[in-house]
Amino acid sequence: MADFAQNLITLRKARKLTQLELAHLLDIQPRMLGRWEQGVVKPQFDHMVQLAQVLEVSLDCLVYGTDSPQPTAFEINNKRLQELCKQVDQLPSDDQAVVCHFLDMAIRQDQFRRLAARPAA
Known part of the structure; x- marks a missing residue:
């Protein structure tokens, strides 16, 4: 599973946003965004939803780095x-x-x- 902090950095940079710009769009302190990107803390769910909306991605993409969670694999012997x-x-x-x-x-x-x-x- 991809790391949330790295996904956030990648998505922010793909949108050509600075930490300051993204923090402003989220109405949070830039320091809080920095802590999310460093992996020190994870945002609460309402901030995750807001992040996904601002970055124009699904929550799956934000959290897992993909548009859909990976299905659980199991082995069928027959x-x-x-x-x-x-x-x-x-x-x-x-x-x-x-x-x-x-x-x-x-x-x-x-x-x-x-x-x-x-x-x-």
Whole structure:
């Protein structure tokens, strides 16, 4: 994950703003902006939103250095399931919802079978 302080510096410079100019646009003391850029403190959420607006970027871009947070990676061992997941990812969202519903039902059915197979306590 990219460093917030470095993202802030990069975005400020990309907009050709000095610390003083950006601080003025945010209505904060330049010293506070300097502390954010040094990584000494992080801004409160309302300042993060204001920063994103002034710099014309998303909060994801400001915080993560990207327009969208990175998806959590996990490993699927079954090759057929890997291929199906890739294909499902390309489906329209309503079709993806149907697939998710079906998977939920299959998992619940398996959980029910496992519970039913347990010896009574």
